Structure formats: structure tokens, C-alpha cells
Amino acid sequence: MTTPTIKAEAKDLNFFYGGFHALKGLNMPVYEKKVTALIGPSGCGKSTFLRCFNRMHDLYPGNRYQGAINFYPDQTNLLAEKVDPIEVRMRISMVFQKPNPFPKSIYENVAYGLRVRGEKKRTVIDDKVEEALRGAALWDEVKDRLDDLAFNLSGGQQQRLCIARALATDPELLLFDEPTSALDPIATASIEELVSELKDKVTILIVTHNMQQAARVSDFTAYMYLGELIEFGVTDEIFIKPKKKQTEDYITGRFG
Numbered sequence: 001m002t003t004p005t006i007k008a009e010a011k012d013l014n015f016f017y018g019g020f021h022a023l024k025g026l027n028m029p030v031y032e033k034k035v036t037a038l039i040g041p042s043g044c045g046k047s048t049f050l051r052c053f054n055r056m057h058d059l060y061p062g063n064r065y066q067g068a069i070n071f072y073p074d075q076t077n078l079l080a081e082k083v084d085p086i087e088v089r090m091r092i093s094m095v096f097q098k099p100n101p102f103p104k105s106i107y108e109n110v111a112y113g114l115r116v117r118g119e120k121k122r123t124v125i126d127d128k129v130e131e132a133l134r135g136a137a138l139w140d141e142v143k144d145r146l147d148d149l150a151f152n153l154s155g156g157q158q159q160r161l162c163i164a165r166a167l168a169t170d171p172e173l174l175l176f177d178e179p180t181s182a183l184d185p186i187a188t189a190s191i192e193e194l195v196s197e198l199k200d201k202v203t204i205l206i207v208t209h210n211m212q213q214a215a216r217v218s219d220f221t222a223y224m225y226l227g228e229l230i231e232f233g234v235t236d237e238i239f240i241k242p243k244k245k246q247t248e249d250y251i252t253g254r255f256g
């Protein structure tokens with residue numbers, strides 16, 4: 001594989017929940033239009049790392065970042081104090097563990113971000129809603145019931161709706177925090193397939209507990225332990241020939 005373009009890069013990233021040092025000096029690239037998986041045992045800091053990218057930690061007092069996450073091509077440090085977290089969240093969308101549609105219609109869930117951005121033209125919103133629902137492989141299932149309440153969809157459909165909502169605003173980076181952990185195997189397979197298709201359009205960073213899932217969907221994998229990045233590399237290499245014994249012990253199930 002030729003080295004792809006860097007979309008984002010953590011540089012000496014530290015993160016503190018008050019006095020607790022949760023991320024310790026992370027350095028890692030996120031490659032453009034590739035899927036990068038964050039793996040590691042419970043509590044190692046995967047979700048904490050993911051949430052730095054959209055400045056979600058800003059919502060709670062006492063949290064503190066140190067270092068940088070540079071975002072390209074403009075080389076903005078997403079963590080810089082002068083950078084508005086709302087602006088960051090305009091460029092970076094997130095899909096959570098449990099599907100969390102708004103108590104609105106299917107259509108309005110997807111249109112939401114566009115309206116927040118001030119888009120008023122119905123035809124523009126209609127087109128974008130269709131494009132995002134197609135992108136999330138949901139259009140055919142919902143095109144005749146766009147005004148139905150989102151809660152009437154199955155769990156897997158709700159999660160694809162949340163992906164459509166995230167896609168509607170054309171994010172540059174899509175963050176997934178264990179997006180299939182609340183889903184059955186069939187819905188999980190459809191989300192995994194979708195993640196693989198989406199990388200043609202958008203850069204993806206995904207936290208997963210499931211090593212097989214990381215092996216199936218990702219191009220690059222980062223193994224974390226106790227807030228440190230132990231190893232980062234091409235997924236096949238991490239799974240077949242890890243360089244560090246700690247990674248090997250985790251991958252082979254001897255640990256974690």
C-alpha cells in the first residue's frame with residue numbers, strides 16, 4: 001500500500017479528567033479515506049481518544065487537553081483554545097454506541113444538521129436527505145415512510161439513520177464509538193459493510209471491542225493500553241505479525 005494522505009494527526013496528545021491522566025503522549029496519524037480502528041482492553045482510553053477529535057470533552061468542566069490534533073489540509077489544531085468546538089463539530093461527525101435518533105420523523109432527523117447550518121431551500125434539503133439515506137444504505141427501506149417517527153425503525157435501521165444524519169452535513173471525518181455493540185449479528189453485518197463502503201467518501205475512526213470487527217473493517221489499527229498507544233500499523237500486520245509482545249498477547253487472547 002502506498003502511504004496515504006494524512007487527514008488528522010495526534011501529536012503528543014495528553015488528556016486529563018480532572019486529576020486523572022487518561023491519555024499519555026499519543027502520536028498517531030489518521031489516514032484520509034481509510035478506516036482506522038482503536039482497540040484495547042476496557043478502560044484503556046479508546047473512547048476518550050475518539051472524543052478528543054470532536055472536542056466532546058469540552059462539555060464537562062475539569063477536563064483538560066495537552067498537545068495537538070492537527071487536521072489537514074488546513075493544519076488546524078482541533079484542540080487549540082481559539083478553535084471553536086462548534087466549528088470542529090461541523091467538520092467531524094460522530095455515531096454513538098446506542099442509536100440515538102431525535103424524537104422526530106425520519107426525514108427531519110437527517111435534515112436536522114442542514115437546518116442548523118441555515119439551509120432553507122426545500123429542494124436542496126430533499127436532495128441531501130436522499131443522498132445521505134442512500135449513503136447509509138437505508139433509502140430503499142424508508143423512502144415511502146419519510147414522515148414516520150424515527151423510533152418506529154428497528155435498532156439496526158435507527159443506527160443507519162444516525163449514520164445518515166452524520167453524513168448529511170458532508171463531514172470530513174466520521175467517528176464511530178462501538179457502533180454495533182447494541183445490535184444483533186445481522187444488523188452488525190450491515191453496518192460493517194456500510195463502514196467499508198463509506199471510506200470511499202469519508203475518513204473513518206472507529207472504536208471497537210470486537211477484534212474480528214477491527215480486522216474485517218479497518219485498514220489501520222491502533223492498540224491502546226492504560227492510556228498509551230502501544231502499536232499502530234496496517235491492520236493485517238497488526239493482526240498477523242505485531243511488532244510488540246503486548247499487542248500479540250492481546251490479539252491472541254492471552255490478555256484482556
Ligand SMILES: Nc1ncnc2c1ncn2[C@@H]1O[C@H](COP(=O)(O)OP(=O)(O)OP(=O)(O)O)[C@@H](O)[C@H]1O
Pocket residue numbers: 017020022040041042043044045046047048049209
Ligand atoms: N468522565 C470521566 N471521569 C473520570 N474518568 C473517566 C471518565 N470517563 C472515563 N474515565 C476513565 O478514563 C479511562 C479511559 O476510559 P475510556 O472510556 O476512554 O476507555 P475505553 O477504552 O473506551 O473503555 P471501554 O472499552 O470499556 O469503553 C478509564 O480509566 C476510565 O475509568
